[in-house]
Amino acid sequence: MPQFDFDIILKTLPYLLRDGMSFTLTLTALAALGGLVLGTLLALMRLSTVPGLATFATAYVNLMRSLPLVLVIFWFYFLVPYIGQVILRTERPVEVGAFASALITFTMFEAAYFSEIMRAGIQSIPKGQLSAGYALGLTYRQVMGYIVVPQALRNMLPVILTQTIVLFQDTSLVYVISITDFLGAASKVAQRDGRLIEMYLFAALVYFLISFMASLLVKRLQARTAIIR
């Protein structure tokens, strides 16, 4: 029977939270926001009648959804400096930095998922709403921006937040590019002090608690924000 030492958690907690959790939460929040903006644009492209736009957006979404996230993170980190070098015609590979690289990857990846959510949301808005907007003299952009997208966002908020909880868990994959997120921090301590079981148990518990509480909140919110029709 091995000796457990759970004090290690208390001792390293400030480090785990300050270095690890703050990174995880920042990455989750920024990638969710960026992904939502980009995803909404992709959804509008997919629904547009301009020929090339829909094809491009569909191809992008299908590509992102067919690749394992961990591969995208990995390749993006190693390839982007060279792509940047080619595009910007610099002498050396462009330095992107691990955080920026992770943020861009997650934003682009999440955008594919959010675009599907937003597409469903936009399509669920009754056609009469668009007619009413056009009849008032609003342009396509204004109808989308003031009438359709805000309603779609509100209707889809629970699904968007649920997807964000998945993203929160997925951010732990940044370990492949040696970034210290919450799991990375826990893992470092575990390796250093030989406390694998304690630290990974604790990490699992924290992910579980945050995700579980967040889903409960989403359920509550769902009841509150439904648009009165």
Place this chain on the structure above:
Amino acid sequence: MPTTQPAMIELAAVSKWYTPQFQVLKDCTTSVSKGEVVVVCGPSGSGKSTLIKCVNALEPFQAGTIRVDGVNLSDPGTNLPKLRSRIGMVFQHFELFPHLRITENLCLAQEKVLGRSRDEAMTKGMALLERVGLKDHALKYPGQLSGGQQQRVAIARALAMDPIAMLFDEPTSALDPEMITEVLDVMVELAREGMTMMVVTHEMGFARKVAHRVIFMDHGEIIEDRAKDEFFSSPRSDRAQLFLSKILSH
């Protein structure tokens, strides 16, 4: 009589196909003069909504011409959003924006399309809200109002744009009977003030009271287009007679 006035809305041989096999409008020709109130009636599916939507270019059409205040809709140089902003439209299902307060529903297009300031738009919106008897509901959301109240807000929203004409597509047919009058009252008042109106409705009481002309449509065709009194006293076609006997019997 308003017929001496210049035509505000002019349709000449308008035809529209939804598919090559299905022609929804067949050679429709009519006009609405300034200050004239024209009621459009006919069986369900006869193309009334389609016709009225063509007038403000919400639906494209393939043949014929429509002119509004002299502007040809099919002219490639026509700024359609601008033209639509000058024609008010009221829908069967109100189509207020459910995520916006009543005041925001009234102000949105005034600000974004006409470029009015928030103050200006609010002043205008509140005056119209008072006119339709709903000033106390300004800060509510559409879902908190009854159907009749929502439709009155929808009329106020259209009027806030200072339209040169108003189009109504069955504005009372989604309402409970006890709410129909409150909406019709607003429309009657509008007609009496000289607003140019094209109204799709089966409310023959409204037609008798304020309409100048009645158009009867069937299968995408304008079958009758006559002065109100003539239409009611002696409809020429059998189809119009049958239709009138059906809707006037209840």
